[in-house]
Amino acid sequence: MSSADSRAGNFAPRNPETFFAAQKRNRRATWRMSALCAFAAFIMGVPLTLVLTPLLYVLTLAGAEIVNHFSPLPPEFWQNANDLAKFGVRVADYVLNQKGTLDPQELAIGLALVLLPGMVMAFGLWIGMLILFRRGGVGGALASLNAREPNPSDLKELQLADAAQEMAIAAGLPAPKLMLVDSTGANAAAIGTCGVDARIVISRRLIDDLDREQLQAILAHLVGSIGNGDLRIAFTVTSVFETCGLLVNLINAPFGRESRGRIWRILRYIFSRQTPDQKAAEAAAIAESLAGSLDVNDTDIDRYFNTPNPGLFRKLFRIIFFPFLFTNLAVEITLWFFLNILLGPCMALLWRTRRYLADASAVELTRNPDALATALQRLSEDNSTLQGGEWATHLFVVNPTGDRTLRSSEPSEDQKRKAMEAWAATAHLSGSSGAAPQDYAAMRKEMLFTGLAFARGDQKAVARMQAMAQLMGGAHAMGLHDIPNPADIVAAQKGDRAAMARLRALREVNQPERGGRRGQSGLQIQSFVSFHPPLKKRAKKLQRMGSHLIAPERHTGVALKVFMTVLYLIIVPLLTVAAGLMLIVIAMMIGLNLMMLALWLTAIHWIFVWWNGR
Numbered sequence: 001m002s003s004a005d006s007r008a009g010n011f012a013p014r015n016p017e018t019f020f021a022a023q024k025r026n027r028r029a030t031w032r033m034s035a036l037c038a039f040a041a042f043i044m045g046v047p048l049t050l051v052l053t054p055l056l057y058v059l060t061l062a063g064a065e066i067v068n069h070f071s072p073l074p075p076e077f078w079q080n081a082n083d084l085a086k087f088g089v090r091v092a093d094y095v096l097n098q099k100g101t102l103d104p105q106e107l108a109i110g111l112a113l114v115l116l117p118g119m120v121m122a123f124g125l126w127i128g129m130l131i132l133f134r135r136g137g138v139g140g141a142l143a144s145l146n147a148r149e150p151n152p153s154d155l156k157e158l159q160l161a162d163a164a165q166e167m168a169i170a171a172g173l174p175a176p177k178l179m180l181v182d183s184t185g186a187n188a189a190a191i192g193t194c195g196v197d198a199r200i201v202i203s204r205r206l207i208d209d210l211d212r213e214q215l216q217a218i219l220a221h222l223v224g225s226i227g228n229g230d231l232r233i234a235f236t237v238t239s240v241f242e243t244c245g246l247l248v249n250l251i252n253a254p255f256g257r258e259s260r261g262r263i264w265r266i267l268r269y270i271f272s273r274q275t276p277d278q279k280a281a282e283a284a285a286i287a288e289s290l291a292g293s294l295d296v297n298d299t300d301i302d303r304y305f306n307t308p309n310p311g312l313f314r315k316l317f318r319i320i321f322f323p324f325l326f327t328n329l330a331v332e333i334t335l336w337f338f339l340n341i342l343l344g345p346c347m348a349l350l351w352r353t354r355r356y357l358a359d360a361s362a363v364e365l366t367r368n369p370d371a372l373a374t375a376l377q378r379l380s381e382d383n384s385t386l387q388g389g390e391w392a393t394h395l396f397v398v399n400p401t402g403d404r405t406l407r408s409s410e411p412s413e414d415q416k417r418k419a420m421e422a423w424a425a426t427a428h429l430s431g432s433s434g435a436a437p438q439d440y441a442a443m444r445k446e447m448l449f450t451g452l453a454f455a456r457g458d459q460k461a462v463a464r465m466q467a468m469a470q471l472m473g474g475a476h477a478m479g480l481h482d483i484p485n486p487a488d489i490v491a492a493q494k495g496d497r498a499a500m501a502r503l504r505a506l507r508e509v510n511q512p513e514r515g516g517r518r519g520q521s522g523l524q525i526q527s528f529v530s531f532h533p534p535l536k537k538r539a540k541k542l543q544r545m546g547s548h549l550i551a552p553e554r555h556t557g558v559a560l561k562v563f564m565t566v567l568y569l570i571i572v573p574l575l576t577v578a579a580g581l582m583l584i585v586i587a588m589m590i591g592l593n594l595m596m597l598a599l600w601l602t603a604i605h606w607i608f609v610w611w612n613g614r
Contacts (some may be wrong), residue, residue: 017544019369022360026353033350040346041240042349044338047586048270049118051330055251088113126243132270133239134193134285145386147179147201156207163216164200170365176200176226186382190222191393193235198226203386210375217362217372218397224361230354235394237347238287244335245290262289294335330586337582344527351394352533359538360545369547373539375548380535394531416440422468423447429464458583 017025061081064073091110093099150157161178165481168175176190176198186209188202200222205216225231246266252259269282363369379398386400393400430450437443447468453461539549 002008008489016546018359019545020546023357023364024540026360028355029353030350030357033353037343037346037350040338040343044343045119045122046115046340047301047334048122048331049115051327051334052118052121053114053116055327056121084113122243122247125246126239129239129243129246130236132266132288132405133242134235141566145179145181145201147181147199149178150178158203159212160202160207160215160219163212164219165195167216167220167365170220171223171361173223173227176223178202180204181386183386184383185385185400186379187384187386187394187398188218188222188398189397190225190231191392191395192226192231192341194232195226195229198231205382209382210378213366213368213371214375214378217366217368217375220362220365221358221372221397224365225354225358228357228361229355230358233354234392237351237394238256238392240343240347241294241339242287242290244339246292248293248332248335251331259293262286262293265289266401295338333582337586339486340528341579341582348527348529348531351531355533356538356541359542363545364544369542369545370549371438373542373547373549376535376538376542396532398535399530399532419443422514426464426467429467430460 019206064081087106091107091114099139147601150161152158157180164178173195177200179199179201181201181203183203183205186203186204186205188200190198190200192198200219202218206218210218213288222268249259249262253263262287265282265286269279269286272282273281310594317370342492362372366372376398384396384398384400384402387394420437420440423437423443437446450461450464539547541609543549
């Protein structure tokens with residue numbers, strides 16, 4: 001009996017827990033995290049509205065000045081505007097300089113006048129995003145993944161669809177439609193805006209890599225996620241980031257074509273008459289574009305003010321619109337700080353609780369915690385990236401950027417024996433007449449040389465490695481999905497452009513970090529905390545529900561523990577100081593924004609006074 005088998009035989013989970021108790025605990029955690037997310041959104045909204053409200057007032061009064069020039073407005077309008085301005089000065093003087101007197105009611109009215117317009121604008125944009133993209137459905141998402149329906153002539157695909165229906169019946173839900181993706185990545189996701197239009201997207205490779213019980217466990221996880229309302233939560237989460245992106249584009253619109261193009265695209269989407277499929281595809285493209293516009297490294301306003309050798313008219317417009325620079329910077333810095341430091345991590349932790357809840361639901365539906373645990377372990381050893389799914393990395397069962405925390409460092413004795421038997425059985429394919437290796441280390445060395453020959457395009461080595469992979473339980477066991485086709489390598493060396501393109505596409509699949517930060521994509525860019533819980537932690541929670549999979553432990557020395565503790569004690573205060581400094585920067589930017597907008601408003605007012613007095 002191997003050591004792994006002996007550990008399984010003596011298995012006794014720490015703090016055992018039923019799946020009902022796990023579901024109840026994670027639902028309570030969801031409420032706590034939802035409250036924290038709402039609080040984080042409110043905290044982010046306060047400095048944001050301090051920027052937006054003055055901008056709204058400036059635009060309103062500037063528009064009133066223009067209208068008044070052609071059609072005079074009633075004197076009462078200007079009297080109310082003057083009274084409001086004087087009241088604002090009194091409140092600001094009282095809050096900032098502690099001068100004058102204000103009763104609590106006046107102070108509350110002043111705060112409402114400052115905060116409410118910006119909050120109403122932000123809330124209205126968010127509601128608009130919810131309504132706008134709910135119409136899009138899931139067609140655009142399926143199009144970006146190149147998803148297809150199961151092949152009627154493929155028995156395995158039809159059996160998978162039947163298994164999805166079984167899990168849906170067990171959960172008391174309508175059977176979600178199953179879609180397949182032909183990809184080198186092994187992963188699965190539930191997508192949609194709610195349970196009514198839910199789709200289960202699963203890569204065709206999973207059918208070959210997982211056994212029936214493991215596939216049922218993955219499907220049960222996704223069905224449980226749909227039944228728990230995760231799609232509605234995910235849609236709400238993504239709409240928050242899309243609203244922030246729309247806000248940035250609205251402020252940048254006067255300065256660049258990209259922002260104006262996104263806004264014009266949204267207007268065309270609203271009023272265009274397209275087929276449902278075209279609407280869905282356009283909605284997905286717009287949503288992805290808005291989320292991507294939160295990248296503050298290169299914006300329209302930066303390019304506008306940093307363009308070398310501007311003409312005379314551009315210099316004039318730069319002077320006129322200079323106050324908008326502070327508005328833009330204040331909004332972008334505020335969004336970056338609160339999304340990455342506060343709201344993004346809170347939403348990531350909320351989504352983690354939903355993944356734990358879906359795991360517990362899968363155990364309830366299958367009554368087999370081992371199946372889900374071993375499926376997660378198998379996926380941790382595979383390439384889990386799906387092309388076209390970067391926009392929704394949080395919806396997948398495992399992190400598409402990879403999670404190796406369940407990968408065993410050393411194969412078991414049974415795995416070594418199976419590998420040596422498979423290697424001996426494929427010896428004839430390479431024309432080898434020598435004796436078979438006597439131990440695992442010698443076999444690995446021989447495999448290494450054969451693998452090098454495989455990469456050079458040796459057909460005998462290709463045949464042997466592929467046969468070895470099949471005997472070992474699938475190509476994932478040998479990592480052949482990530483190895484380029486030898487024929488493409490040879491053809492590319494001869495200048496074949498098509499082969500070069502295939503090799504380049506494979507390299508981009510295996511390096512998902514090229515689209516953004518290293519190892520991050522989609523909503524993950526907006527949070528330093530991963531939206532996916534570590535697979536090792538998920539395995540430990542499954543252990544408590546009866547799984548026999550032992551998550552690998554990391555053994556660290558005493559010296560390393562002491563070093564990490566000291567490093568933690570140093571880094572945490574530094575990060576706290578950095579966060580405080582960032583808040584000071586935001587406050588300074590808001591103050592500069594208020595000052596510049598006030599000057600701009602004063603200048604506009606006196607220009608029209610002078611013009612009307614001519």
